[in-house]
Amino acid sequence: MKKNLFKFKMTPQRMAILNYLKDNKDHPAVEDIYKSIITQFPTISLATVYKNLEMLKNLGMLKELSIGQDKKHFDPNVSPHHHLICKECKKIVDIDVKFDLNIPEHSKKGFEIIGSHIxxxxxxxxCKKKS
Amino acid sequence: MKKNLFKFKMTPQRMAILNYLKDNKDHPAVEDIYKSIITQFPTISLATVYKNLEMLKNLGMLKELSIGQDKKHFDPNVSPHHHLICKECKKIVDIDVKFDLNIPEHSKKGFEIIGSHIxxxxxxxxCKKKS
DNA sequence: TTTTTAATTGATAACAATTATTATTTAATA
DNA sequence: TATTAAATAATAATTGTTATCAATTAAAAA
Structure with missing residues (x-):
């Protein structure tokens, strides 16, 4: 039988979180995830959600978005992409356009560039309709 | 004599904050600002710093950076520019390079684009030296 | 299958950053 | 100088997140 090389268990709660996030394009905040999972697991703790998200992030299965300084948002799409953010309702939408973001060497201020996000x-x- | 058309007073505390931020390129967090001002105004309250920053932001004299989800950072440079962020020490440095970020109409998902930030x-x- | 064990959960306390409240003080105008 | 609306300082309240820990449980070993 296959040994679990990672030192983690597949719990029903974790499964539910993974399942909720799978193909999710809404960039949900922790509370959004919690509110959904609690309908299936009425006893789940918010701390459990936080711990799982942190773990899945460390495993590279999720990316944490630091959009707005308020709440943590998570994105199951870990391939590089950018975002449109509505100033009114704070909605976050993927934008699947590639941009040439090469920085001339003399403008890098000695930084080693690893990634970028627009x-x-x-x-x-x-929101446009409303106003 | 000139009337103050805005309904605000120029207090010494406010002046000190403005002065600290003027030409500041460090993108300081609220606490950085507080720690500096308190050396001149030992009784200043952290709440006063917060309120002033909020006000100056609303007047368009500052921009709030939502970099990292932890603390609020402020930038007195309100003209469009981008940032380099060190993953190690979280230092924020201006990058004065212009990029062509035009989005093809069909990729805008109905958004009216107002601004962008890389x-x-x-x-x-x-940090590179250290490791 | 049963036992063992280390990971996970849930409950809650602790924490850090920010915002709200309010009595007192003060800058700007009359 | 007197008036008054805005600002301050002190602090309480709130929000989002992390830490703690006893009880539970999934997965490996027996």
């Missing part, structure tokens, strides 16, 4: 700010169609 | 992640020269 946040586009604007008004989403729903 | 975060480049990497290792700063100081």
């Amino acid at each position: 946040e586009f700010y604007g008004i989403c169609p729903e | 975060e480049f992640y990497g290792i700063c020269p100081e």
Whole structure:
């Protein structure tokens, strides 16, 4: 039989979190995830959700978005992409466009660049309609 | 004499905050600002710093950076520019390079784009030396 | 299958950053 | 100088997140 090389157990709670996040394009905050999972696991603790998200992030299965300084948001899409953020409703939407972000060497200020992320700010169609 | 069209007073505390931020390129967090001002105003309250920063932001004299989800950082440079962020020490450095970030209309998902901001992640020269 | 054990859970306390509240003080105008 | 609305300082409250720990449980070993 296959040995579990990772030192973690597949608990029903963890499974539910993974399942909720799978193909999720909403960039949910921790509370969003919690509120959904608690319908299936009425006793789940918010701390459990936090711990699982931290773990899945460390395993590279999730990316944490630092958009807005308020809450942590998680993205199961770990491949490089950028985001559109609505200034009104704070909705986060993927933008699947590649940009050339090469920095001329003399502008790098000695940094070794590892990655990049663009946040586009604007008004989403729903909020535009309202105003 | 000139009337103050804005409904705010120029207090010594506010002046000190403005002065600290003027030409500041360090993207300080609230506590950094507080720690500096308190040397001149030993009785200043952290809440006063918060309120002033919020006000100056609303007046368009500062920009709030949402880099990292931990603390609020403020930037007196309100003209569009991007940032290099050190993954090790979390230092934030301006990058004065213009990028072409035009999004093809069909990729805008109905958003009206207002602005954009690029975060480049990497290792700063100081941290590179250490490791 | 049963036992063992280390990981995980849930409950809650602790914590850090920020915001709200309020009595007192003060800058700006009359 | 007197008036008054805005600002301050002190502190309580709130929010989001992390730490702690006893009880539980999934997975490896027996």
